[in-house]
Amino acid sequence: MRVPLFDMTRQYETLKEELLGAVDAVFSSGRVIMGENVKAFEREMADYLGVKHAIGVANGSDALYIAVRSLGIKSGDFVITTAFTFFATASCITRNGATPIFVDIDERTFNIDLDQVESVLENHPSRERIKAVIPVHLFGRTVDLERLKRIRDKYGVRIVEDCAQSVGSTWRFSDGTVKKSGSVGNISTLSFFPTKNLGAHGDAGMILTNDDDLAEFCRIFRVHGARVKYFHEIEGINSRLDEVQAAILRVKLRRLDEYHRRRIELARLYNELFERHGLTDRIVCPPVGKDFECVFHQYVIRVKNGHRDRLKSYLESHGVETAIYYPLGLHRQRCFSHLPAVKLEKTDRACAEVLALPMFPELREEEVEYVVECIRDYFEGECAC
Ligand SMILES: Cc1ncc(COP(=O)(O)O)c(C=O)c1O
Known part of the structure; x- marks a missing residue:
């Protein structure tokens, strides 16, 4: 897939x-x-x-x-x-x-x-x-x-x-x-x-x-x-x-609210599946609340213990496209190197751990299931090593 x-x-x-x-x-x-x-x-x-x-x-x-x-x-x-x-x-x-x-x-x-x-x-x-x-x-x-x-x-x-x-x-x-x-x-x-x-x-x-x-x-x-x-x-x-x-x-x-509802539904499905597969000690899922407090422009997880880049490659080789928003904080960009240095540990950690998974209103439930299963398989393989 x-x-x-x-x-x-x-x-x-x-x-x-x-x-x-x-x-x-x-x-x-x-x-x-x-x-x-x-x-x-x-x-x-x-x-x-x-x-x-x-x-x-x-x-x-x-x-x-x-x-x-x-x-x-x-x-x-x-x-x-x-x-x-x-x-x-x-x-x-x-x-x-x-x-x-x-x-x-x-x-x-x-x-x-x-x-x-x-x-x-x-x-x-x-x-x-x-x-x-x-x-x-x-x-x-x-x-x-x-x-x-x-x-x-x-x-x-x-x-x-x-x-x-x-x-x-x-x-x-x-x-x-x-x-x-x-x-x-x-x-x-x-x-x-x-x-x-x-x-x-x-x-x-x-x-x-x-x-x-x-x-x-x-x-x-x-x-x-x-x-x-x-x-x-x-x-x-x-x-x-x-x-x-x-x-x-x-x-x-005219369809925006309907699209938002669908995004929230998909985010909830991701979270339920991660929970069901016992993956929540490996990754951190974004909270899904009531209302439109989050309209899930992106569904972004944190991948712990340095697994993010390997997991991304694994998903890619299994047909799942992902992205990193953002790989480098703006405080570390070369074009801003003339600004006084600041220590932003949480930003740096996020840059090293975040992974955006497929998210758009027309995404199918079986596709979400496949993404989560691939992530489960990756971690099962890791544990077996
Ligand atoms: C947080 C944020 N600010 C500003 C922009 C700039 O928008 P545009 O790409 O339409 O210039 C974007 C879009 O990519 C964004 O994500």
Whole structure:
């Protein structure tokens, strides 16, 4: 059996007619840049996520770059973030001339450790120059939004939520209200990279905010800084959300909650099978909760005792595709070697132990069973040696 990590063609088969109809309507309209679909998709996303403004841009990296720019963050400023994330979470800081301060993760969730964030906000020698915190809801698991809100209010620091992997994930507050990731930060960002839970058939991204002024800045910045064409108020860039991608994403948005439910079901199945095969002393499974607290953009296990790379090769030779998100923390990347060295033991350990297993809504139950059986066989072989 061959089990892909992600297979976009299976979803395409189920949506083919509708997607081609949507694309055809765009082509037939002759309006392929900033048309009705971009406008409608922005409105639909704002409603879905419970935010006032949604601004479509070319990709998630631009969304972060523009979001940080909109806060006026510049050279001499600091921004706290996690080193266990995709590169764009930190490059949006440095591309704006500011300096990232990397803190460690919570080992259970892989998300930024908010105790450490608070400790840096209180004790850093240049704490008055720390202008923002960028938490990432990694693998689809929501960072504690209630605490983020408290940190924002207590320290007056801006929060930029990187929701590239968490579109539609939720957090239940202690008073019972449920909010979606992206709705608490001063400004938040999404990626619609094809592998994401809401994936385009190409690149696309979005900025979210409840702040009218930030929204206005981003709307202008994405079109060369011109509110009125050819009259440039600020030095912006070209980062528009493509009309065809917006039309495609509108079709998929209608199914997003159903896709999330399926991902959670599959995560639960993985966990049950690992338990049933007695593998939970060999690997650590991600917790599966209620609601959409984690929308399982990725299903990531920890493989203990140095077995990760050998297990990955074994799975590959048995037709199971896996991936390592992420093999090297951002604090150890060569391009950031000029930054002061930091010790992030939990991040380093995660880089050595994580393994992402196949996860997408169209994944079949027998494929999950096969993956778990291969992992069981690997460890049985190891024990026999
Ligand atoms: C956490 C995170 N931030 C930012 C991005 C950047 O998004 P994009 O690939 O759309 O530029 C990604 C996507 O890969 C991501 O996973």
